[in-house]
Amino acid sequence: MKYLDEFRDREKARILIREIESLVATIDIARTRPIHIMEVCGGHTHSIFRYGIEGMLPEAIELVHGPGCPVCVLPMGRVDDCVAIAERPDVIFTTFGDAMRVPGSKKSLLQAKADGADVRMVYSPMDALAIARRNPDREVVFFGIGFETTMPSTALTILQAESDGTSNFSVFCNHITIVPTIKAILDSPDLQLDGFLGPGHVSMVIGTAPYEFIATFYRRPMVVAGFEPLDILQSIWMVLKQIREGRADIENQYARIVPDAGNSPALQAVSRVYELREFFEWRGLGSIDHSGVKLRDAYGHFDAERKFAIPNVKIADPKSCQCGEVLKGVIKPWQCKVFGSACTPETPLGALMVSSEGACAAYYQYGGVKSHVAVA
Amino acid sequence: MNVAPFARSRQLGKVHVPTVTLAHGGGGKAMKDLVDDVFVEAFGHALSAPLEDQARFDLGQLALHGDRLAFTTDSFVVDPLFFPGGDIGKLAVCGTVNDLAVGGAVPLYLSCAVIVEEGVSVDLLRQIARSMAATAQQAGVSIVTGDTKVVQRGACDRLFITTTGIGVIREGVDLGVHRARPGDAVLVNGLLGDHGAAILGARGDMALDSPIESDCAPLHELIADLLAAAPGVRFVRDATRGGVATVLNEIADASRVAIEIDEEQTPIREQVKAFCEILGLDPLYLANEGKIVVIVPPGEAAAALAALRAHPLGSGAAIVGEVTTGEAGLVTMRTIFGGRRIVDMLVGEQLPRIC
Numbered sequence: 001m002k003y004l005d006e007f008r009d010r011e012k013a014r015i016l017i018r019e020i021e022s023l024v025a026t027i028d029i030a031r032t033r034p035i036h037i038m039e040v041c042g043g044h045t046h047s048i049f050r051y052g053i054e055g056m057l058p059e060a061i062e063l064v065h066g067p068g069c070p071v072c073v074l075p076m077g078r079v080d081d082c083v084a085i086a087e088r089p090d091v092i093f094t095t096f097g098d099a100m101r102v103p104g105s106k107k108s109l110l111q112a113k114a115d116g117a118d119v120r121m122v123y124s125p126m127d128a129l130a131i132a133r134r135n136p137d138r139e140v141v142f143f144g145i146g147f148e149t150t151m152p153s154t155a156l157t158i159l160q161a162e163s164d165g166t167s168n169f170s171v172f173c174n175h176i177t178i179v180p181t182i183k184a185i186l187d188s189p190d191l192q193l194d195g196f197l198g199p200g201h202v203s204m205v206i207g208t209a210p211y212e213f214i215a216t217f218y219r220r221p222m223v224v225a226g227f228e229p230l231d232i233l234q235s236i237w238m239v240l241k242q243i244r245e246g247r248a249d250i251e252n253q254y255a256r257i258v259p260d261a262g263n264s265p266a267l268q269a270v271s272r273v274y275e276l277r278e279f280f281e282w283r284g285l286g287s288i289d290h291s292g293v294k295l296r297d298a299y300g301h302f303d304a305e306r307k308f309a310i311p312n313v314k315i316a317d318p319k320s321c322q323c324g325e326v327l328k329g330v331i332k333p334w335q336c337k338v339f340g341s342a343c344t345p346e347t348p349l350g351a352l353m354v355s356s357e358g359a360c361a362a363y364y365q366y367g368g369v370k371s372h373v374a375v376a
Numbered sequence: 377m378n379v380a381p382f383a384r385s386r387q388l389g390k391v392h393v394p395t396v397t398l399a400h401g402g403g404g405k406a407m408k409d410l411v412d413d414v415f416v417e418a419f420g421h422a423l424s425a426p427l428e429d430q431a432r433f434d435l436g437q438l439a440l441h442g443d444r445l446a447f448t449t450d451s452f453v454v455d456p457l458f459f460p461g462g463d464i465g466k467l468a469v470c471g472t473v474n475d476l477a478v479g480g481a482v483p484l485y486l487s488c489a490v491i492v493e494e495g496v497s498v499d500l501l502r503q504i505a506r507s508m509a510a511t512a513q514q515a516g517v518s519i520v521t522g523d524t525k526v527v528q529r530g531a532c533d534r535l536f537i538t539t540t541g542i543g544v545i546r547e548g549v550d551l552g553v554h555r556a557r558p559g560d561a562v563l564v565n566g567l568l569g570d571h572g573a574a575i576l577g578a579r580g581d582m583a584l585d586s587p588i589e590s591d592c593a594p595l596h597e598l599i600a601d602l603l604a605a606a607p608g609v610r611f612v613r614d615a616t617r618g619g620v621a622t623v624l625n626e627i628a629d630a631s632r633v634a635i636e637i638d639e640e641q642t643p644i645r646e647q648v649k650a651f652c653e654i655l656g657l658d659p660l661y662l663a664n665e666g667k668i669v670v671i672v673p674p675g676e677a678a679a680a681l682a683a684l685r686a687h688p689l690g691s692g693a694a695i696v697g698e699v700t701t702g703e704a705g706l707v708t709m710r711t712i713f714g715g716r717r718i719v720d721m722l723v724g725e726q727l728p729r730i731c
Contacts, residue, residue: 001649010714052715098656101724110724123655229713345723365720 007228013056016233021058023240029194030060036192036329037061037239040182041199042069042357043227049362051229061236064192064329065352065359067181067285068199070146070174071098072351072358075281076315078174079104084311085141085172085304086117092135094128095143096150097121098355103348105315109143125157125171132161132169141304144171149201151175151293152266155273158295158302172304173294176280178202179210180291185328186218192329195239197232198224200254205270207262208250215248226254273299281314283351284323321350326359333360340364388412396496401526411524414498415488418505419512419519431485431520433542438484441544446481448472449540457504457535459578461570461590462665464537465507470594470665471616472541473515477596478612478668480551480603481543483515488522489538494529504535515594517541549603555610556631560699561677563670565598565684566692567591568620569648572662577651588647591666598687599668605683606676615667618722621660623669624697624707625721634702637719639712642696660709661722671699 024030039045045065048054054063067073079102086093086109093109100109100121113119118138122128125142132140144154154171161169178199185191198211203224214222221242225235235253242249252258273295280292295303304310317323321343322336333339333352343349345361352360389409391400399406438445452468462470469486476483488508492501512519570591577586595614603609615623620642628635644659652659666689672680677695684690702708707719 001646001653004653008713010712013714049717051711051713052717053713054715056713056715229711229715365718365723 004228007226007230008051009230012230013233016230016237017056020061020233020237020240023237023244024058024060027240027244029243034060034062035194035240035243036064037195037197037236038064038066038185038193038329039197039225039232040066040068040178041197041202042072042355043199043201044197044225044232045069045359045362046357047227047229047232049365053229053232057236061240062329065326065333065362067185067282067327068147068178068202069352069355069357070150070176071102071355073176073282073284074099074102074145074174074351075283076103076105076317077281077311077313079108080106080315081310081312082109082143082172083107083112083117085308086112086119087115088139088308090139091308092118092120092131092138092140093143094120094122094131094140096123096145099143099145102354125154126160129157129161129166129169132166136168138168139307140169141308142169142171144173144175147176147178147199147202148205148270149199151274152205152263152269155269158273158299159269161302162299167301170302170304170307171295173274174292175274176282176292177276177290180288181282181285182211182214184285184288184291186214186220188328190325190328190330193220194243195220196222197235197239198222198250200224200226200231200258203252203254203258203262205263205266208252208258208260209262211250215250219248221248221251223251223253224258226257272296283317284321284327286324317351318349323350323352323360326352333363336360388416391498394497394499396492396494396498396501396526398494398526398528400492401524407524410498410501411522414501414505415522415524418502418509419488419522420509431487433485438544441482441484442546442549444545446476446479446543446545447541448475449538450475451536451538453533453536454575455533456575456578457500459590460574460588462592463504463507464535465504466511467592467665468537468539469508469511469515469517469519470592472539473517473594473596474614474665474668476541476543477594477599478551478614479543479545480549480599480612481545482600483517483541483543483596485542486512486517486519487540488519489524489540490522491525491527491532491536493532493534494526496534501535504537511594515596546603548607551609551611553611553613553627553630556627556633556635556671556699557610557673558633558699558701559674560610560671561674561680561695562624562635562637562697562699563672563677563680563684563693563695564615564620564643565595565668565670565690566666567643567645567648568615568664568667569644569652569659569662571665572619573648573651573659575663576655586647586651588645588651591664593666593689595666595668595689598684598689601683601687602670602680606672606680608673608676609670609680610673611671612668615664615669617663619659619661619663620667620669621658621707621719622721624719625705627669627671628707629705631699632704634700634704634706634708635697636700636702636708636710637697638710640710641694643692643694657726660719661726
């Protein structure tokens with residue numbers, strides 16, 4: 001595929017790996033412990049496993065798979081709310097595909113569908129709006145989920161519904177924002193991270209400025225990275241180079257997509273439609289201040305939380321689940337007590353086993369190459 | 377006063393209404409008319425013979441083809457009923473023919489049971505039945521028995537078809553999922569994932585215009601050529617639901633071996649790759665309806681490859697991997713990027729990723 005194969009070139013990968021190896025050899029901390037680099041975004045986690053990147057890296061580099069999978073970090077109580085809305089006979093509940101399998105305390109949306117709820121998979125919130133127009137006698141609810149990547153498309157759909165007067169459409173807003181969560185991870189006392197790969201598609205919307213505090217206050221390097229395997233290797237090399245040179249900067253490897261200033265029409269739509277919640281609950285990480293958004297009062301008539309009575313019951317994460325420690329890089333997925341036994345992709349207990357972008361599910365399915373398969 | 381003759385010669389009934397109603401499932405004249413008009417008409421046999429409740433075979437004739445019977449059944453519920461490259465009727469014949477052929481059998485006879493939702497147009501049924509008949513002729517099989525049920529609106533999705541097939545396994549052919557040995561070559565007969573991508577595209581709910589056609593085809597000839605050229609073939613399976621990844625896992629598990637495939641050697645159409653990129657799907661798990669996975673001893677790999685490539689349905693054949701002595705049950709892929717990853721069984725259905 002043109003414009004993709006160029007970023008999957010095996011020969012260029014070999015050269016980059018050699019560069020990474022020689023760079024690591026000059027970094028002091030690598031002599032006593034592995035260098036921990038967190039990829040924040042689930043899309044990166046997916047690529048890392050899909051292309052077997054971990055197994056290509058020197059032993060002295062450990063990738064920590066971060067919290068950037070919106071499906072994974074959705075708390076059980078919110079899934080229960082989705083199911084409650086979806087099970088109303090007047091509702092057509094629309095959702096992105098991979099959110100259908102996330103377990104609630106009683107059932108997932110997939111199970112609710114099997115039990116008779118009208119749950120439909122869509123690829124864009126605009127598809128949900130089209131369903132609303134075709135079904136004027138039904139209430140069509142879109143399950144708004146994701147970081148700043150998907151936030152603008154939900155906002156623009158609401159603005160569209162407003163302008164064409166579609167009143168049977170609403171959004172169950174579970175959009176979250178990554179920056180407060182990175183801060184929460186950086187504030188955690190057991191933190192072991194030396195640098196970050198920044199989320200490429202989130203940054204395409206918000207730009208690079210919101211990450212500056214990571215460099216200035218926490219003195220950690222971050223490189224905003226693309227999603228092709230060469231992007232990821234080059235970004236790792238850039239993080240290592242900063243560590244080697246004692247720098248902590250926010251750099252942009254994904255400049256072909258990410259403008260440093262972000263996307264201003266998208267940001268305008270976002271700030272017009274949403275405001276920050278005081279706090280939002282994350283599966284595996286607990287409540288994080290200002291980490292979620294809700295619809296502003298001006299768009300309250302598109303807010304499913306106001307339109308329908310939702311249970312809004314908080315369900316605690318299972319006690320045995322160690323997702324939080326995995327997310328912070330304290331333990332590896334397979335070191336979790338329930339990994340592969342009580343917690344599998346079929347019956348996930350913890351957030352990270354839910355979506356193929358979750359670190360544990362990725363290890364379970366694609367295999368941690370270092371742990372399972374010897375590299376020839 | 378006219379007296380009706382005691383025995384009338386059998387005449388084909390005719391349906392004069394545009395849609396199927398519950399009356400067509402009632403067992404009376406309306407049902408006979410539907411069966412005659414749609415199925416007997418298309419399958420074109422037994423016009424003068426009375427329809428019995430069972431097809432009857434001469435054992436001696438069957439034994440001319442080989443020494444063991446193969447017997448298989450499959451149900452077809454595809455949505456949409458018509459898709460680029462095929463329809464549910466063609467699929468229902470190919471699917472069962474291929475399930476017989478991959479066992480080394482000569483496919484001979486098929487049954488056809490349909491469950492129709494009331495309100496389906498009779499013309500649609502005729503079209504599907506004609507498609508089944510044409511595919512059966514192409515595959516060298518006869519559809520010799522069948523059943524029709526009509527259910528209330530909402531009780532099924534327009535039309536479900538079940539075909540059951542009988543074939544005879546050639547003497548000396550012994551294929552088995554447990555027979556893979558380290559060193560064996562893993563072959564496929566062409567581009568993977570076309571059917572799955574064609575169906576997903578044709579459903580239209582992804583709002584993607586894809587020009588991809590289903591690979592739906594009867595593979596009995598291709599497999600016969602393969603077995604003649606490489607009699608040591610250990611195992612053949614059509615990579616339908618769950619795709620090639622699932623078949624490889626079944627082989628690795630049953631044979632207690634490891635299998636490694638090479639992404640670079642794995643043939644996938646550019647459009648299918650792009651389709652999967654956009655939707656966040658993995659083509660290794662997409663369904664095929666005209667593709668087989670073949671396990672063959674190393675000494676016969678070249679002959680097997682040549683035989684597949686010599687047939688129009690195998691022109692894109694490739695050796696995609698090898699059976700190895702690694703951890704039993706493990707399937708891995710050497711990625712195009714030079715890395716390595718596990719190719720596991722799919723847990724549920726493949727669902728598109730958010731971002």
